[in-house]
Amino acid sequence: MQRRTFLKNAIQACAYAGATLTVPTMVQAASSSKVDIDWSLGWQSVDVDSFSPLQMKTIGHIPPSLSGNLFRNGPAKMQRGNQHYKHWFDGDGMVQQFSFDAGKVSHQGKFVQTEKYMAEQAAGKFLYAGAGTTFENTMPTSNNDSINTANTALLEWDNELLALWEGGSAYRLDPNSLSTKGIKTWSKEMQHMPFSAHPLIDPTDGSMWNFGFAPYAGKGMLFVYHIQPKTGIQKVKAINLPFSGYMHDFAQTQGSLIFLVPPHHFANSSGQTFIDKFLWQPEMGSRLLVVSKNDLNDQQWFELPAGFVFHFGYATEQNNELRVNVSWYEDASLMSQGMTELMATGQVENSEHAVSATIVANRNTKTCQLLKTNVAMEFPGFDEIDLSANSSIFGVGRKTARALFSSKSVPTRRHKDTLVSYKPQSGEHKEYIYDTGVFAEEPLLIKPKDTNDSWIVQTFLDVVNKQSGINIFNAAHIEAGPIGQATTDRTLPLGFHGTFIA
Numbered sequence: 065m066q067r068r069t070f071l072k073n074a075i076q077a078c079a080y081a082g083a084t085l086t087v088p089t090m091v092q093a094a095s096s097s098k099v100d101i102d103w104s105l106g107w108q109s110v111d112v113d114s115f116s117p118l119q120m121k122t123i124g125h126i127p128p129s130l131s132g133n134l135f136r137n138g139p140a141k142m143q144r145g146n147q148h149y150k151h152w153f154d155g156d157g158m159v160q161q162f163s164f165d166a167g168k169v170s171h172q173g174k175f176v177q178t179e180k181y182m183a184e185q186a187a188g189k190f191l192y193a194g195a196g197t198t199f200e201n202t203m204p205t206s207n208n209d210s211i212n213t214a215n216t217a218l219l220e221w222d223n224e225l226l227a228l229w230e231g232g233s234a235y236r237l238d239p240n241s242l243s244t245k246g247i248k249t250w251s252k253e254m255q256h257m258p259f260s261a262h263p264l265i266d267p268t269d270g271s272m273w274n275f276g277f278a279p280y281a282g283k284g285m286l287f288v289y290h291i292q293p294k295t296g297i298q299k300v301k302a303i304n305l306p307f308s309g310y311m312h313d314f315a316q317t318q319g320s321l322i323f324l325v326p327p328h329h330f331a332n333s334s335g336q337t338f339i340d341k342f343l344w345q346p347e348m349g350s351r352l353l354v355v356s357k358n359d360l361n362d363q364q365w366f367e368l369p370a371g372f373v374f375h376f377g378y379a380t381e382q383n384n385e386l387r388v389n390v391s392w393y394e395d396a397s398l399m400s401q402g403m404t405e406l407m408a409t410g411q412v413e414n415s416e417h418a419v420s421a422t423i424v425a426n427r428n429t430k431t432c433q434l435l436k437t438n439v440a441m442e443f444p445g446f447d448e449i450d451l452s453a454n455s456s457i458f459g460v461g462r463k464t465a466r467a468l469f470s471s472k473s474v475p476t477r478r479h480k481d482t483l484v485s486y487k488p489q490s491g492e493h494k495e496y497i498y499d500t501g502v503f504a505e506e507p508l509l510i511k512p513k514d515t516n517d518s519w520i521v522q523t524f525l526d527v528v529n530k531q532s533g534i535n536i537f538n539a540a541h542i543e544a545g546p547i548g549q550a551t552t553d554r555t556l557p558l559g560f561h562g563t564f565i566a
Contacts, residue, residue: 101501103410105527106558109143110158115173115554124548126167126536129512130519132566133239134162137227138559139215140175144189151196151339152403156181157215157227159242160556162534169534169550176214176227176235177244196339196404207256208232209247216261217561221272222293228261230277230312239565251297257287261561262313273321277311279330284308286323288360301360306351310342310399312374315388317381322388323353326372328396344396346370352425352432354386366425366432372396377444384427389488391418391442411479418442420486439486439493441470443506447539469507469520480504483522485542494543501528503558509539510564525558532556
């Protein structure tokens with residue numbers, strides 16, 4: 065982001081936040097229109113095993129209540145010798161840690177020492193095919209974890225930090241040093257099983273719900289897991305799917321788990337890679353699956369139009385009517401070709417972008433409908449509030465989403481460069497657009513305990529000024545711009561998901 069733009073926005077934002085901005089001497093960034101933009105910085109391959117701790121440069125107001133560690137995960141080993149991955153899903157996972165303490169921010173990073181990463185480090189080359197890339201003379205896999213990249217998301221669980229993939233096991237990390245402690249084995253029966261990168265914590269008892277998707281099993285199979293802190297696995301349920309449509313995320317209400325099976329079908333036997341084996345077959349339509357938490361055998365299926373979903377937002381249930389927010393794509397072109405386009409050009413020219421949509425399913429009438437908006441939205445997070453039982457706003461439940469926070473793309477740029485705040489119940493829509501040449505990543509809402517503070521923390525990569533950074537926004541006034549910023553000259557590769565541990 066240009067510093068003049070930041071300064072103007074930060075002054076406005078601090079007026080909202082009640083903060084006093086100390087203005088350092090700033091140098092105006094070069095105009096991006098006069099600079100050749102090297103989009104490839106977003107997918108550069110990191111050659112070092114780790115980034116040592118480094119104090120970041122800060123400007124504006126870093127709130128004192130923002131205290132803890134932001135962890136981000138994403139693909140970072142994209143090249144070995146003359147071998148290059150072509151799909152964003154393929155790279156080995158590297159965890160970035162941003163530590164907030166008394167208005168200062170520091171950074172360190174380290175590759176997850178997976179079985180795959182260590183074997184390929186020793187060999188000096190890629191030994192296995194990626195999800196979307198093939199090489200000559202690759203080795204066969206002995207199990208799912210042979211190719212586990214641990215590159216997608218992170219979760220704090222039982223005082224450990226888990227690095228998550230979706231095709232295999234979680235990896236255990238030390239949250240201070242980021243050293244790898246080995247594979248998390250939930251039970252002998254679950255060794256090397258697929259385990260989604262998007263577990264959900266049940267707010268009623270702190271237990272974890274998750275799933276594994278196995279498209280190669282029969283017509284496709286879904287494994288549902290229920291895990292308790294300390295004691296481990298409580299329930300495992302295998303559910304046969306009507307077809308093996310790609311599944312990445314899911315949602316929960318107080319009593320139900322909600323899954324979407326899109327018609328992106330694992331049916332192309334001639335496909336050379338895992339990604340290539342999926343075919344878009346819109347004539348099949350999509351299926352919504354609702355599973356009771358109390359009885360995993362209690363399952364109900366609904367039909368929906370053809371569409372594709374990576375990520376879910378907020379879900380509620382009342383009087384057997386479920387409402388779930390999703391980032392809805394009209395097709396699966398982003399997965400099949402868009403990720404490759406992004407790595408090659410920094411833009412997505414020929415793929416659909418997601419919009420905020422609500423799926424409404426009535427378990428009594430067995431009907432289901434899709435309510436789409438024109439609000440572009442991806443990587444959604446939400447701010448939850450309590451409601452009266454008779455409230456009629458979005459979600460119609462005791463709790464609902466006051467606002468959804470997400471990233472989107474300006475149509476002329478075709479990559480994530482905008483922070484969005486959207487209130488489904490009123491339609492209120494606010495946004496902050498970054499300067500050209502800036503990739504905006506997943507935003508996280510942070511509400512420190514024992515305060516009324518509410519912050520949005522968003523990492524970004526500025527390929528014009530060749531720096532990575534974090535912006536802090538007042539969640540109520542994101543349109544005013546960031547109130548504080550921390551940057552480093554380390555250009556960190558773009559990641560997928562993160563978590564904040566206070």
